[in-house]
Structures are given as C-alpha cells and as structure tokens.
Amino acid sequence: xxxxxxxxxxxxxxxxxLALAPELGGLAESxxxxxxxxxxxxxxxCLATGEAAGAEPEELLPAxxxxxxxxxxxxxxxxxxxxxxxxxxxxxxxxxxxxxxAVAVIAGDALLAEAFRLALTYxxxxxxxxxxxxxxxxIGGQYLDITGRREDEAQLHRLKTGCLFEAAVSCALSVAGxxxxxxxxxRAFGTELGPLFQIVDDILDGDGYVETHGLDGARRLADRAAxxxxxxLGEIEADTDVLSEIVGGLAARSA
Amino acid sequence: xxxxxxxxxxxxxxxxxLALAPELGGLAESxxxxxxxxxxxxxxxCLATGEAAGAEPEELLPAxxxxxxxxxxxxxxxxxxxxxxxxxxxxxxxxxxxxxxAVAVIAGDALLAEAFRLALTYxxxxxxxxxxxxxxxxIGGQYLDITGRREDEAQLHRLKTGCLFEAAVSCALSVAGxxxxxxxxxRAFGTELGPLFQIVDDILDGDGYVETHGLDGARRLADRAAxxxxxxLGEIEADTDVLSEIVGGLAARSA
Numbered sequence: 001x002x003x004x005x006x007x008x009x010x011x012x013x014x015x016x017x018l019a020l021a022p023e024l025g026g027l028a029e030s031x032x033x034x035x036x037x038x039x040x041x042x043x044x045x046c047l048a049t050g051e052a053a054g055a056e057p058e059e060l061l062p063a064x065x066x067x068x069x070x071x072x073x074x075x076x077x078x079x080x081x082x083x084x085x086x087x088x089x090x091x092x093x094x095x096x097x098x099x100x101x102a103v104a105v106i107a108g109d110a111l112l113a114e115a116f117r118l119a120l121t122y123x124x125x126x127x128x129x130x131x132x133x134x135x136x137x138x139i140g141g142q143y144l145d146i147t148g149r150r151e152d153e154a155q156l157h158r159l160k161t162g163c164l165f166e167a168a169v170s171c172a173l174s175v176a177g178x179x180x181x182x183x184x185x186x187r188a189f190g191t192e193l194g195p196l197f198q199i200v201d202d203i204l205d206g207d208g209y210v211e212t213h214g215l216d217g218a219r220r221l222a223d224r225a226a227x228x229x230x231x232x233l234g235e236i237e238a239d240t241d242v243l244s245e246i247v248g249g250l251a252a253r254s255a
Numbered sequence: 256x257x258x259x260x261x262x263x264x265x266x267x268x269x270x271x272x273l274a275l276a277p278e279l280g281g282l283a284e285s286x287x288x289x290x291x292x293x294x295x296x297x298x299x300x301c302l303a304t305g306e307a308a309g310a311e312p313e314e315l316l317p318a319x320x321x322x323x324x325x326x327x328x329x330x331x332x333x334x335x336x337x338x339x340x341x342x343x344x345x346x347x348x349x350x351x352x353x354x355x356x357a358v359a360v361i362a363g364d365a366l367l368a369e370a371f372r373l374a375l376t377y378x379x380x381x382x383x384x385x386x387x388x389x390x391x392x393x394i395g396g397q398y399l400d401i402t403g404r405r406e407d408e409a410q411l412h413r414l415k416t417g418c419l420f421e422a423a424v425s426c427a428l429s430v431a432g433x434x435x436x437x438x439x440x441x442r443a444f445g446t447e448l449g450p451l452f453q454i455v456d457d458i459l460d461g462d463g464y465v466e467t468h469g470l471d472g473a474r475r476l477a478d479r480a481a482x483x484x485x486x487x488l489g490e491i492e493a494d495t496d497v498l499s500e501i502v503g504g505l506a507a508r509s510a
Contacts, residue, residue, distance in 0.1 A: 021388070023395035023414055026402065077364060082356035101337035102401045105360065109332060109367065110394045116371050117387040125375045128383055132372040133276070139365045140278035146357045147281065159278055 001051055001242050004044055004249060011043040014061045015068060020114060030099040030107040031114070034072045037090035041250070042067040042168045045193065048242045049186065050172035062118045063127050063171040069115035070135055071164060074142070076108035083146060119171075126174035130167050137163035153212065154195070161201075162194025169193075189232035189243070196225035196250050204254070226251035256306055256497050259299050259504060266298040269316045270323060275369060285354040285362040286369070289327045292345035296505070297322040297423045300448065303497045304441065305427035317373045318382050318426040324370035325390055326419060329397070331363035338401060374426075381429035385422050392418030408467065409450070416456075417449025424448075444487035444498070451480035451505050459509070481506035 002010070015035055020028045043064035050060040079086040079094040080101060087097050096104035112135065119128035141160025169190030173183050199222040202208030209218040229247045233240040257265070270290055275283045298319035305315040334341040334349040335356060342352050351359035367390070374383035396415025424445030428438050454477040457463030464473040484502045488495040 021391040021395070023392040023418075025395055025398060027395065027398040073364075077360055080357075080360060082360060102335075103398070105332055105335060105337060106394050106397050106401070109328075109364070110391060112364065112367060113387055113390040113394060116383065117391065120380045120384045120387055122380070125377070125380050125383065128371065128380065129375045132368055132375055135368040136276040136365060136372065137278040139361050139368060140276065140280055140282065142361050143280060143282040143358070146361070163278075 001239060002047075002057060004048065004242060004246055007044045007047040007051075007057065007242075008040050010047065010057055010061065011040045011064055011068065014065050018065060020110075021117065024110055027103065027107055027110055030095055030103050031072075031111055033098060034076045034095045034107060034111065035068065037092065038068060038071065039255075040068060041197065041246075042071055042164055045165065045243075045246060046168040046172045048246055049169050049190075050176045052236075052238045052240050052243055053173055053176035053178050053186070054238075055172070055176035060172060060175050062121050063131075063175055064168075066115040066118040066127070066131055067164060067168050067171065069111045069118065070131060070138070073108045073111035073115065074138055076104055076111065078142065080104060083142075122175065124174070127171045130170045130174065134163040134167035153208075157198045158194060161198045162191065165193040165197060166190040185232065185235045185237075189229060189236065192225055192229035192232055193247075193250070196222060196229055196247070199225060200250060200253060222251060256494060257302075257312060259303065259497060259501055262299045262302040262306075262312065262497075263295050265302065265312055265316065266295045266319055266323065269320050273320060275365075276372065279365055282358065282362055282365055285350055285358050286327075286366055288353060289331045289350045289362060289366065290323065292347065293323060293326065294510075295323060296452070296501075297326055297419055300420065300498075300501060301423040301427045303501055304424050304445075305431045307491075307493045307495050307498055308428055308431035308433050308441070309493075310427070310431035315427060315430050317376050318386075318430055319423075321370040321373040321382070321386055322419060322423050322426065324366045324373065325386060325393070328363045328366035328370065329393055331359055331366065333397065335359060338397075377430065379429070382426045385425045385429065389418040389422035408463075412453045413449060416453045417446065420448040420452065421445040440487065440490045440492075444484060444491065447480055447484035447487055448502075448505070451477060451484055451502070454480060455505060455508060477506060 046064040046067055047057050047060050051057060075089060076095045078084050079089055080096055087094055095107055116128055119131045137159045141156055144156045145160060169186055173186055199209045199218055202210050203218050226247055230244060233244055301319040301322055302312050302315050306312060330344060331350045333339050334344055335351055342349055350362055371383055374386045392414045396411055399411045400415060424441055428441055454464045454473055457465050458473050481502055485499060488499055
C-alpha cells in the first residue's frame, strides 16, 4: 500500500506525461496550464481505493487522471467571466486570464473530452459511465449555483462536489473488478467525502457552511463528517489504512 | 431501407423524447432549446449507414442522437460572445441570448456529457471512443478557427466539420458490428462527406471556399466532392441507395 504522498507523485508524473490528442495542436498548452497545481485529492482517493480493493496503481492511473481532467474542466469554466469571474486559480492567473476567454471555453471542452478518452481506454464501459454520471451531476450542481437556487445547501454540494468524489471511489471499484453486490460499503464511504471536503473548504474560505452554521458549527460538522467516513471504512473488509489517512488529511487540511 | 425523411423523423422523435439526467434540473430547458431545429444530417447519415450495414434503426438511435448532441454542444459554445458572438442560430436567438451566457456555457458542457452517456449505453466502448476522438478533432478545428491559424483550409475543415461526419459513419459500423477489416470502403466514403458539406455551406453563405475559389470554383469543388462520395459508395458491397440519395441531397441543398 502506497502512502498518499507516493500516490500523489504517481498522479503528477502521469498527468505531466499525458499524451493529448495531436489534433488539439496549440490548444494543449492551455489545457496543461489548467492542470497544473491541483491537490489531486480525487485522483489520490481513486488510487487508494483501488489499491485497497486489490488493483495496481498503474491500472488505476487513467481513471484517476480522467477525474482530475473533469475537475480541471469544471474549474476552467467556473472561473469564466460569465460564471464566477475568478481571475486567480491555484495561485496563478485563471486560464481565461492567461489565454483569453475563447481559448478557455474550448480548453475546458477539450479537457472533458480527453477525460472520456482516458476513461475509454479500459476494456469495459464502466469507468466512463460513472464519469459521465458524475459529470452530469456536477453540472447540475453548477446550475443550482449560478441560478442562485441554493435553498438546499446539502443538495447543491452533493451534486457540485460530491458526485466526483463518489466517482473517484466507484471508478476505482470498477477497475479493481469489485462485484456490484460487494460495492455497498465502499460507496457508503464515498458519499461521506464530498460533504467533508466542502465543509472544510468553506472553513478555509470563511464562506458557505461558516455563514450558515458559524465557524464552530462548521468545524463540528466537519469533524462529524470525518467520523462518519472513518466509521464507513471500518465496515469495509480490506486494509483501509491509507484511506483512513486520507480522511484524516481532508479533515485537518489547511489549504 | 427507410428514406432519409423517414430516418429524420425517427431522429426528431428520439431527440424529443430523450430523457436527460434528472440531476440537470432546470438546465434541461436550455439544452432542449439548443437541440431544436437542426437538419439532423449527421444523425440521418448514421442511421442510413448502419441500416445499409445491417443494423436496425432502433439500435442506431442512441449513437445518432449522441452525434446531434455533440453537434449542438459545439454550436452553443461557438456562438458565445467570446467566440463567434453569433446572436442567431437556426433562425432563433442563440442559446446564450435566450438563457444568458453562464447557462449557455454549462448547457453546452451538459450536452457533451449527455452525448457520452448515450454513447455508453452500448455494450462496448467502440461508439463512445469514436465520439471522443471526433470531439477532440472538432475542438482542434475550433482552435485553428478562433486563433486564425487557417493557413490550411482543408485541414481546418477536416477537423472542424469532417471529424463528426466520419464518426457518423464509423459509429454506425460499430453498432452494426462490421469487422474492422471490412470498414475501409465505408470509412473512405465517410471522409468525403465533411468537405462536401462544408463547401456547399460556404456556397450558401457566400464565404470560405467562395472567397478563395470564387462561386463557380466552389461549385465545381462541391460537385467533385459529391462525385467522389458516390464513387466510394460504388465500392461498398451493400445496398447504398439511401446513402446515395443523402449525398445527392447534400450536394443540392439550399439551406
């Protein structure tokens, strides 16, 4: 079992060497720019879940990279002037600031299409189907976000953040060949991660859950979410130590 | 063998009844708006090719619809103010004019993700893989278009228009189960359709090939492209009468 930092290094190396479709030509530069600097939480989670379920990291890397590409696509489009109008991302100018809005729109499109190309390198449709479902859920969440229909905070975050975390787990299970009937406990674990990530994100940014529940309230919600995730891990019959370390890291992260 | 108009009616009915992911919520309205009014050339071509190769139209409809969704996605994003800034599409306000720019960006994203979900309803990855390759080629063509790197007009159109026409043929062959070694003549036919479509498009719009070759020159190019497509059909061992009618329609179209 590789530690989270080792898994992250594998992801970084894989993303750096990723061959993009040659037809994309000069667009590849903006796509690689958009991929730099992420924490790779979804990809690491995918690798750790898959390894715990019996797969080799190498088999899992295309799925893990696909998750990061979908995440990067969503950030590039979210940051556009018409949406969040965010000029900074991961400490650098957003893709649209660096390359212009037109290139950012189609760079995001290309990241999404490349994600599917990666997910389709597996012999079955399973990984790609889960990626498609998660992407649609995430976009549904973006829609709730931009239209201000945020009455149900939990539903918004379940879609916008949770779907891709759940896919990180379910894609790993597909690659590892875990039968559907045995996936329940793993998936139950996956559903706890989106809320945990989001609440901690809001604590770090001082918005969202902090606005609705206060700082102490949000901290309690985060701790409770981390506890639930750890409890779910206890119900899985496998060595989940690395996953447990990831949950601890998500709860305690400071960036 | 169903005539092109009958195939078009099947496509229309299928698109109208298409179940979109429930998580998309209110975004579905803008997606359906963007799908209205197309000529369905790519979908009809997919159905006609597949039927000629031995498949039932019903089996082909998800692939045909997926092609239309990818086409619609590309139009929605192409029309955005940052790209072509086109306020009118298919005789109505463009999606971003009707629903706002933010919704148009993510409606395009969702159309692309839904296209993959449809392509992934098949038991193998073949249709989705061809859709991913074609989408990436198309985006590469958009990049050449928006960055003004149009030195090679034929390459620009091969990517921006041709890839999706070629995918209409190759996806149909996958659904029909035509073995790879027998696909050559079909695929050769598919590569003639993008140029034919594009040249006629430019004749109708008075731009592109008309600017570089004059109206008569463009007309001759279109006729020659249609001849080549018919010649390719003659090399296919199947009843290609409907495909021949489609080629004739593409060459003679006035809208």
